[in-house]
Amino acid sequence: MDISAIDNSFLKHGTKYKGILGWLMSTDHKRIGLMYMYAIMIFFVVGGLLGGLMRLELFRPGQDYITAQTYNAVFTVHGVIMIFLVVIPGLAAVFGNILMPIMIGARDVAFPKLNLFSFYIYVLGAILAIASQFLGKGAPDTGWTFYAPYSTDTNTNVVAAVLAAFVLGFSSILTGLNFIVTIHRMRAPGMTWFKMPLFPWSLYATAWIQLLATPIVGITLLMIIAERWFKIGFFDPNLGGDPILFQHLFWIYSHPAVYVMILPAMGVITEIIPTFSQKRIFGYKAIVFSSVAIAAVGYLVWGHHMYTAGMSTTARWFFSLLTFIVAVPSAIKVFNWISTMYKGSINLQPPFYFTMAFVFNFMIGGLTGLVLGSLATDIHVHDTAFVVAHFHYIIFGGMGFAFLAAIHYWFPKIYGRMYNNKLANISCAFIFGGFTLLYFPQFIIGMQGMPRRYFDYLPQYEWAQVFSFFGAIVLAVGVIIMLFNLIKSARKGAIAGPNPWNGKTLEWTIASPPTVENFEEIPVITEGPYEYK
Amino acid sequence: MENSISHTEHRDDTASKMGMWLFIFTELLLFGGLFIVYAVYRSIYPDDFHIAANQLNTFIGTINTVILLVSSMTVAMSVTALRTGNKSLTLKLLATTIFLAFLFLVNKYFEWGLKIEHHIYPGSELMLTLKRGELLFFGLYYFMTALHALHIIVGMIILLVIYFKIKSGRVTKDDNVLLENGGLYWHLVDLIWIFLFPLLYLIT
Amino acid sequence: MEQEHQHITSYRTYATVLAVLLFLTALTVYVTWFDFEALTIVVAMSIACVKVIIVISYFMHVKHDKLVFKLMIGMVFLLILVIFLILFSDYLFR
Numbered sequence: 001m002d003i004s005a006i007d008n009s010f011l012k013h014g015t016k017y018k019g020i021l022g023w024l025m026s027t028d029h030k031r032i033g034l035m036y037m038y039a040i041m042i043f044f045v046v047g048g049l050l051g052g053l054m055r056l057e058l059f060r061p062g063q064d065y066i067t068a069q070t071y072n073a074v075f076t077v078h079g080v081i082m083i084f085l086v087v088i089p090g091l092a093a094v095f096g097n098i099l100m101p102i103m104i105g106a107r108d109v110a111f112p113k114l115n116l117f118s119f120y121i122y123v124l125g126a127i128l129a130i131a132s133q134f135l136g137k138g139a140p141d142t143g144w145t146f147y148a149p150y151s152t153d154t155n156t157n158v159v160a161a162v163l164a165a166f167v168l169g170f171s172s173i174l175t176g177l178n179f180i181v182t183i184h185r186m187r188a189p190g191m192t193w194f195k196m197p198l199f200p201w202s203l204y205a206t207a208w209i210q211l212l213a214t215p216i217v218g219i220t221l222l223m224i225i226a227e228r229w230f231k232i233g234f235f236d237p238n239l240g241g242d243p244i245l246f247q248h249l250f251w252i253y254s255h256p257a258v259y260v261m262i263l264p265a266m267g268v269i270t271e272i273i274p275t276f277s278q279k280r281i282f283g284y285k286a287i288v289f290s291s292v293a294i295a296a297v298g299y300l301v302w303g304h305h306m307y308t309a310g311m312s313t314t315a316r317w318f319f320s321l322l323t324f325i326v327a328v329p330s331a332i333k334v335f336n337w338i339s340t341m342y343k344g345s346i347n348l349q350p351p352f353y354f355t356m357a358f359v360f361n362f363m364i365g366g367l368t369g370l371v372l373g374s375l376a377t378d379i380h381v382h383d384t385a386f387v388v389a390h391f392h393y394i395i396f397g398g399m400g401f402a403f404l405a406a407i408h409y410w411f412p413k414i415y416g417r418m419y420n421n422k423l424a425n426i427s428c429a430f431i432f433g434g435f436t437l438l439y440f441p442q443f444i445i446g447m448q449g450m451p452r453r454y455f456d457y458l459p460q461y462e463w464a465q466v467f468s469f470f471g472a473i474v475l476a477v478g479v480i481i482m483l484f485n486l487i488k489s490a491r492k493g494a495i496a497g498p499n500p501w502n503g504k505t506l507e508w509t510i511a512s513p514p515t516v517e518n519f520e521e522i523p524v525i526t527e528g529p530y531e532y533k
Numbered sequence: 534m535e536n537s538i539s540h541t542e543h544r545d546d547t548a549s550k551m552g553m554w555l556f557i558f559t560e561l562l563l564f565g566g567l568f569i570v571y572a573v574y575r576s577i578y579p580d581d582f583h584i585a586a587n588q589l590n591t592f593i594g595t596i597n598t599v600i601l602l603v604s605s606m607t608v609a610m611s612v613t614a615l616r617t618g619n620k621s622l623t624l625k626l627l628a629t630t631i632f633l634a635f636l637f638l639v640n641k642y643f644e645w646g647l648k649i650e651h652h653i654y655p656g657s658e659l660m661l662t663l664k665r666g667e668l669l670f671f672g673l674y675y676f677m678t679a680l681h682a683l684h685i686i687v688g689m690i691i692l693l694v695i696y697f698k699i700k701s702g703r704v705t706k707d708d709n710v711l712l713e714n715g716g717l718y719w720h721l722v723d724l725i726w727i728f729l730f731p732l733l734y735l736i737t
Numbered sequence: 738m739e740q741e742h743q744h745i746t747s748y749r750t751y752a753t754v755l756a757v758l759l760f761l762t763a764l765t766v767y768v769t770w771f772d773f774e775a776l777t778i779v780v781a782m783s784i785a786c787v788k789v790i791i792v793i794s795y796f797m798h799v800k801h802d803k804l805v806f807k808l809m810i811g812m813v814f815l816l817i818l819v820i821f822l823i824l825f826s827d828y829l830f831r
């Protein structure tokens with residue numbers, strides 16, 4: 001294999017313009033996906049540094065480095081950046097963009113210009129989010145949830161942050177819209193719905209959530225702004241409003257948003273496991289239906305964030321039931337992954353290690369989610385470090401590890417080069433070890449009563465905070481090793497060839513990196529996506 | 534089925550229309566969020582809502598409903614006109630639609646003007662002395678009708694752009710999906726008003 | 738993906754539809770003169786729903802569109818309905 005594949009690829013050839021404009025104005029889904037990836041990586045590092053700052057402050061009890069007000073601002077910014085700028089666009093906008101059209105045998109998404117437009121809306125939202133930190137009367141201190149009535153009263157610069165979330169939501173909607181139409185209309189001839197690979201399937205389910213849940217938070221955020229400017233009183237109890245209604249509306253979006261993060265992550269894992277087991281996926285249809293079921297039921301469980309807020313008992317009972325139901329399709333997926341590996345010829349490569357870490361973390365995150373989903377136990381751990389540990393296990397341990405697995409899986413496809421395997425394995429070990437050391441102790445002190453969002457604590461929790469601090473350092477070292485390995489290999493790695501893992505889905509049938517057109521001839525599909533002999 | 538599809542940007546009208554419908558869904562849910570807020574506060578303050586709704590002018594509301602329904606028909610007819618190749622009628626029907634939209638906004642202007650004259654507007658001192666439910670009703674009234682009016686303005690701009698595209702021959706008898714999508718958007722504005730009208734003006 | 742056969746609705750159908758819609762508008766205003774007590778909102782919303790269905794079927798010509806459009810639209814309205822039901826499991830039982 002020679003270097004010519006790279007010279008002919010989308011990396012060197014723009015659609016219309018040359019040089020830097022060829023990237024910034026490109027409507028090529030692969031270039032747009034890569035631009036998202038670089039932006040998201042930068043924001044991930046920024047958000048991670050803010051998280052590190054919090055861990056540093058929590059290293060010892062009492063005030064050490066930052067004031068309580070600064071701490072409030074830091075966890076708000078950390079949340080806003082990580083949720084709205086990193087994990088929600090994460091897998092869908094990056095790997096969905098780069099690979100979904102290829103996996104369904106298309107040359108691009110249905111609306112390429114709209115795709116570029118959503119990227120620029122994302123950039124605008126990012127600028128607003130950053131501006132909210134520096135403009136007006138101080139950085140917002142509401143937490144990323146913007147709970148009313150505090151968010152309508154505080155003097156900090158909430159409007160800019162809320163507007164940023166609104167704009168970013170719009171970007172997410174347009175990506176979802178694009179994907180739905182692409183999957184409906186642009187599958188290769190012969191690719192029926194049930195011959196479509198499972199990553200596009202998970203993106204399809206995700207896209208519907210993006211489309212149908214985001215507008216609700218959009219209008220809610222607009223109401224917050226209207227309330228701040230015009231004193232309308234939608235959520236202010238002094239003016240007759242009901243603050244719990246804000247929580248309802250906010251979580252109608254923000255719970256499904258969890259599935260916007262985790263469904264594509266499950267899709268990635270579902271692609272990686274058959275490839276590295278060299279075996280057909282176990283229970284294809286069960287996985288499809290569980291994705292759809294997660295999207296559908298997951299939309300209706302928002303109230304489990306509000307058990308202690310003052311809802312009616314009937315509603316709490318109902319939300320708890322639905323929350324337990326939504327755990328079923330998630331568990332089905334885990335069983336399917338494990339059954340796929342059973343008696344397969346397992347190939348222990350870095351993407352597979354990241355995948356195993358994902359499955360492990362996801363199970364801990366999912367099971368602790370049931371602790372939070374049941375009415376009695378939730379009262380005990382509500383708003384404690386237990387919740388913090390739980391959602392970091394899902395968001396970072398789940399979605400984050402799936403993202404890293406996806407990078408290591410599709411890296412040779414995207415850049416046409418291979419990274420250093422050994423270094424990748426080492427970084428995986430560091431990241432997984434650091435992650436566990438960082439978040440697992442938080443479960444324990446959360447059970448013992450350590451509240452979340454506090455910048456000070458009782459001495460009895462100190463041991464865990466020390467563990468977490470060193471975990472964060474190990475994690476950071478792992479991320480640095482990984483970034484070093486990937487950045488270096490993208491330029492100088494060994495040529496990978498079109499199919500280094502012996503994958504069966506369509507992206508492995510074309511050159512690495514793909515050409516601008518993806519396919520010389522659109523393939524005709526006759527069999528399912530995972531037909532290993 | 535053929536083995537390859539050429540990469541010249543092929544047209545897929547169904548895809549464009551599907552995209553438009555998906556966008557309409559997001560708009561429906563956007564207003565859906567507002568209807569949720571309305572329903573909740575109405576269930577908490579039924580009497581206050583009753584009293585407040587009585588102060589709105591049912592006559593202007595009804596006139597505006599009729600205007601929007603007629604404009605919906607004219608824009609729907611313009612699609613028929615274009616498809617049957619009658620360009621001048623298409624343009625006339627579109628112009629009528631845009632004019633009716635303008636009329637709607639003029640009515641809205643007078644309606645709001647009347648309310649503001651009576652010192653009922655968000656943030657006014659009188660508003661803060663009203664009963665909590667009435668305050669919320671008027672807050673919702675202004676928020677919902679303002680957002681709806683914004684959609685009317687966007688719809689007018691869209692139809693205006695399409696008007697000139699038809700005039701200059703970039704939207705034609707055979708390539709008319711843009712007009713169809715513009716029409717769909719305009720019907721959405723109508724759909725929302727069909728719900729807003731009874732909820733704001735007729736629950737007395 | 739060739740152009741599908743396009744259904745052309747006649748001017749007359751549109752005029753009839755408008756007449757029906759105007760009649761329903763008159764009806765919904767007219768019934769406010771009577772007191773149905775708790776049912777007022779039900780009556781008003783039922784008429785509004787009929788109007789919406791007519792607009793979607795004829796003006797937005799979903800009646801002649803592919804099945805997938807009908808399914809999607811049905812799903813979205815069902816979703817909005819379910820959200821209302823679940824939300825009111827809180828507000829009605831507090």
Ligand SMILES: [Cu+2]
Binds near residue numbers: 254302304305
């Ligand atoms: Cu949740």
